[in-house]
Amino acid sequence: MASTTTAAPVPGTSTTVGGRSQRNVKTLPLVAPSVVILFLWMIVPLAMTLWFSFQYYNLLDPTVGGFAGFENYTFLLTDPSLWTAMINTIFLVFWVLVITVGLGTLLAVLFDQDFYGRSIARLLAIAPFFVMPTVSALVWKNMLMHPVNGLFAFFTRSLGLPAIDFFGSFPLTSVIIIVAWQWLPFALLILLTAIQSLDSEQKEAARMDGAGPFSMFFFIILPHLGRAISVVIMIETIFLLSVFAEIYVTTSGGPGLASTNLAFLIYLRALREYDVGGASAAGVIAVILANIVAVFLVRSIAKNIAD
Amino acid sequence: MSTIVLKGIQKNYGAVQVIKGIDLSIDDREFCVFVGPSGCGKSTLLRMIAGLEEITAGDLMIDGQRINDVPPSERGLAMVFQSYALYPHMSVADNMGFSLRLAGVPKEERRAKVAEAARILHLDNLLDRKPKELSGGQRQRVAIGRAIVRKPKVFLFDEPLSNLDASLRVQMRIELARLHDELAATMIYVTHDQIEAMTMADKIVVLQSGIVEQAGTPLELYHHPRNQFVAGFIGSPKMNFLPAKVTAVTDTATTIALPSGASLDIPVRAGGQKVGYAVTLGVRPEHMRLAGEGELLGEVMVVERLGGETFLYTQLNDGTMLIVQADGEIPTGVHERISIKLDPAACHLFDGEGLAIERMERHPLANLRRLPTRKAS
Ligand SMILES: Nc1ncnc2c1ncn2[C@@H]1O[C@H](COP(=O)(O)OP(=O)(O)O)[C@@H](O)[C@H]1O
Ligand SMILES: [Mg+2]
Numbered sequence: 001m002a003s004t005t006t007a008a009p010v011p012g013t014s015t016t017v018g019g020r021s022q023r024n025v026k027t028l029p030l031v032a033p034s035v036v037i038l039f040l041w042m043i044v045p046l047a048m049t050l051w052f053s054f055q056y057y058n059l060l061d062p063t064v065g066g067f068a069g070f071e072n073y074t075f076l077l078t079d080p081s082l083w084t085a086m087i088n089t090i091f092l093v094f095w096v097l098v099i100t101v102g103l104g105t106l107l108a109v110l111f112d113q114d115f116y117g118r119s120i121a122r123l124l125a126i127a128p129f130f131v132m133p134t135v136s137a138l139v140w141k142n143m144l145m146h147p148v149n150g151l152f153a154f155f156t157r158s159l160g161l162p163a164i165d166f167f168g169s170f171p172l173t174s175v176i177i178i179v180a181w182q183w184l185p186f187a188l189l190i191l192l193t194a195i196q197s198l199d200s201e202q203k204e205a206a207r208m209d210g211a212g213p214f215s216m217f218f219f220i221i222l223p224h225l226g227r228a229i230s231v232v233i234m235i236e237t238i239f240l241l242s243v244f245a246e247i248y249v250t251t252s253g254g255p256g257l258a259s260t261n262l263a264f265l266i267y268l269r270a271l272r273e274y275d276v277g278g279a280s281a282a283g284v285i286a287v288i289l290a291n292i293v294a295v296f297l298v299r300s301i302a303k304n305i306a307d
Numbered sequence: 308m309s310t311i312v313l314k315g316i317q318k319n320y321g322a323v324q325v326i327k328g329i330d331l332s333i334d335d336r337e338f339c340v341f342v343g344p345s346g347c348g349k350s351t352l353l354r355m356i357a358g359l360e361e362i363t364a365g366d367l368m369i370d371g372q373r374i375n376d377v378p379p380s381e382r383g384l385a386m387v388f389q390s391y392a393l394y395p396h397m398s399v400a401d402n403m404g405f406s407l408r409l410a411g412v413p414k415e416e417r418r419a420k421v422a423e424a425a426r427i428l429h430l431d432n433l434l435d436r437k438p439k440e441l442s443g444g445q446r447q448r449v450a451i452g453r454a455i456v457r458k459p460k461v462f463l464f465d466e467p468l469s470n471l472d473a474s475l476r477v478q479m480r481i482e483l484a485r486l487h488d489e490l491a492a493t494m495i496y497v498t499h500d501q502i503e504a505m506t507m508a509d510k511i512v513v514l515q516s517g518i519v520e521q522a523g524t525p526l527e528l529y530h531h532p533r534n535q536f537v538a539g540f541i542g543s544p545k546m547n548f549l550p551a552k553v554t555a556v557t558d559t560a561t562t563i564a565l566p567s568g569a570s571l572d573i574p575v576r577a578g579g580q581k582v583g584y585a586v587t588l589g590v591r592p593e594h595m596r597l598a599g600e601g602e603l604l605g606e607v608m609v610v611e612r613l614g615g616e617t618f619l620y621t622q623l624n625d626g627t628m629l630i631v632q633a634d635g636e637i638p639t640g641v642h643e644r645i646s647i648k649l650d651p652a653a654c655h656l657f658d659g660e661g662l663a664i665e666r667m668e669r670h671p672l673a674n675l676r677r678l679p680t681r682k683a684s
Contacts, residue, residue, distance in 0.1 A: 201388045201392035202392045202393075204386075204388070205386070205453075207359065207380065208380060208385065208386050208406075209380065211409055224395075226396070
């Protein structure tokens with residue numbers, strides 16, 4: 001008995017030459033390329049962005065150059081457009097989340113019911129997710145919200161009302177509607193799967209306890225969905241912080257800066273004004289902002305998922 | 308008072324008939340057990356009583372009122388599910404008080420009622436825990452507590468003990484019997500385990516493929532099974548069945564001959580049986596003993612020693628297998644040849660259709676009832 005225990009390698013505290021060291025030799029070269037590539041993939045752009053953010057660097061004016069210190073940052077942080085963009089970004093993320101999670105939950109409850117043609121209805125509801133952002137933005141811009149050719153204008157006109165110029169009068173709201181339309185299927189898909197995993201005996205127990213549709217929703221279904229909703233919020237936030245195509249195609253950030261978010265502001269600075277230094281500084285600020293949001297989100301969601 | 312009456316209850320799923328017309332009456336404060344093999348429709352029947360499944364045809368009455376179309380929460384029933392179906396995000400106290408909360412009972416009263424149920428079930432110091440922090444037996448008790456809190460007219464249980472380990476199951480069985488006595492409530496209990504049925508029931512209802520094979524007290528089913536199915540289902544180990552032929556019929560007994568050549572006088576009313584008819588002899592393992600000049604001879608193939616008793620799985624000379632219960636002290640080993648004596652008074656006879664041939668005398672305990680002695684509060 002004693003001999004077998006001493007002979008067997010203790011995991012974690014291994015001192016045997018056999019198993020462990022051999023494994024290191026074998027696996028390190030195999031994982032190294034991907035680790036190196038991923039590391040470079042991340043660190044090179046980040047380092048370059050950091051580097052450029054401390055430089056005077058304008059593509060239109062090769063004469064200026066050299067170290068700028070924090071001037072790009074101070075210029076940006078005192079520039080009201082950054083604050084506008086930041087507020088727009090938060091506004092956009094927040095409302096898209098509210099719409100997709102809210103409507104997604106309701107639709108998930110609906111599609112969980114048995115009705116004729118349910119599978120086709122589900123397919124149709126999921127479909128927008130497979131349309132490219134640029135395409136869907138163009139469809140919304142030219143076929144739905146267009147003040148002359150659009151479907152909405154047709155409706156308002158047939159009611160005798162003036163057409164609404166969506167992108168002129170409500171630029172950010174229009175962008176939010178388009179983005180929410182794109183992300184609703186994602187929320188629906190995750191939440192529907194979650195609802196279907198709810199134990200049917202639990203629902204029956206609640207029915208016997210006297211729960212009607214509303215109590216069932218608020219006391220049984222919604223708590224059950226808590227975790228799935230957290231996941232939807234986390235994933236959507238990551239993508240919504242960098243919405244670009246929808247803005248580029250529809251409003252181009254305007255009128256003025258009314259629908260400019262951080263991603264679009266960086267684009268404006270870097271490519272419209274050819275100010276690489278300023279754009280890089282804005283990029284760094286966006287990275288920091290995203291990380292702050294991520295820390296809060298991951299914390300609260302990890303707590304949610306843990307219990 | 309709460310009596311339940313089922314009149315011609317049927318259930319169809321599409322074209323498939325699952326419950327094929329059940330007539331049954333369950334008395335006030337009775338512990339009624341539905342037992343039967345898996346898939347026979349026990350759960351379906353219980354869920355129809357609960358109101359979770361539509362009743363295709365027939366009448367369901369509680370206290371004389373037809374409640375086919377009354378929603379589940381208004382039938383005055385409480386159900387304990389096999390999976391417990393506790394609400395995972397609520398504490399034990401909230402789980403138990405959920406129905407009261409939905410009914411708008413004030414917080415103080417709710418707390419008092421939950422505390423009372425917790426006291427009965429010994430859950431007092433677990434009230435703040437979440438279901439996942441409880442053991443299987445404790446979860447089971449919370450599920451029962453959730454039912455008790457509502458003070459229902461009838462408790463419904465769907466295989467509540469099948470997720471527990473063997474020793475806990477025995478313990479909960481005793482606890483449920485005690486609870487039945489203490490609450491003086493009508494209970495309907497579904498199980499596939501005949502031991503649970505025998506130990507707890509006032510009335511056992513044996514179901515098979517959607518029909519009632521027999522309903523009666525445990526000892527009635529044990530001593531007077533109506534057919535071969537019930538005879539084989541009730542009792543452990545299973546009753547042995549041997550082919551036989553009627554050789555003589557008198558007023559007091561029917562004489563049969565076994566393939567081994569042995570002859571037995573069974574005290575049953577012959578009814579329509581005539582000499583030469585093929586019948587089936589049913590004899591329980593506990594009604595046989597090893598003796599010098601027995602009716603049956605065979606070779607022991609497997610020996611199961613439980614300590615108090617020993618089961619001998621014996622192959623008879625004509626090849627049929629027989630389970631014999633013997634004393635725990637006997638030294639008989641595998642491949643020994645034994646001679647088995649039957650007790651004719653405890654033997655059963657079944658006709659060609661598998662129906663029991665009526666016995667001469669009714670067992671004195673067959674009508675024994677075990678209703679709670681306390682008065683309902
Ligand atoms: N929702 C349903 N649709 C179709 N058939 C069902 C449904 N529920 C149960 N059945 C069938 O009804 C029969 C009885 O089921 P059940 O009452 O659950 O049996 P058990 O006695 O094991 O509890 C089974 O054959 C089962 O396949
Ligand atoms: Mg069942």
